Amino acid sequence: MSEIHYQDIVEEVKGMCQRANTDLGDDVYTAFKKALSAERSETGKEVLTQLIENADIAKAEKVPMCQDTGTAVFIVELGQDCHITGGSLIEAINEGVAKGYGEGYLRNSMIYNPLNRKNTGNNTPAIVHLELVEGDEMTLHMTAKGGGAENMSAMKMLKPSDGMEGVKEYILSVVKVAGPNACPPLIVGIGIGGNFERCTYLAKKSLFRPVGARHPDPEVAELEEELIGEINRLGIGPQGMGGSTTALDVKVEVESCHIAALPVAVNLNCHASRHQTVVMK
């Protein structure tokens, strides 16, 4: 049994929020460079060059890479042999987010609720998904999820008779409707299966896999590759200015579902794909 103290979680979360907003991950940065060398449109190349420059400035000067500093979304893999001491895990995460955003001068984007639209003033509450796992470690995965791309995400309960062609058609339609509004080049997260709520979680979870990492199941990996090609042939391009880079990557997660169901969720992530992982024990 390991003991993880409340205050240590607060400090880790604070750091994660600040690093996520200023230090673009190597996976996304490498994907920008790769896209720049493959991009066919001159305007597209110009936009990608600006995104690389923007990421460099954010990292060097420790300023946020985008004015939208996002909703703090966490997936916590909590080992069943971990004991959180000194307070609750959710409170520790929220205190860490409040400190991270406050002390990092990051924009507070959360409101109490859509009825009153009053800003909570510290970017909380975080959205926390808990997964109970074996062992005595706790792994915190965090993303600062941009509002523009989240707004253009969608979910649909397809019919089993729609088949894989229907699934692909739906995914492409969501990306087409999003166009420039989701701030491409995108990382397209897809959930297939589960039920209504599980499917959207799968789509979100897929976005935590590093850009460029294919799904371990060859059948799913093949679908990811196929969708990258199809999406990039849409011609939306970087920032919607036209070009061959609409998606930096496509991630698919698949799970069991009811015989009568074919749920599909598409969670779009923008080029400011900010994620951090910390393991605590």
Ligand code: SF4
């Ligand atoms: S969707 Fe992403 S790139 Fe667009 S404004 Fe929000 S954080 Fe920035």
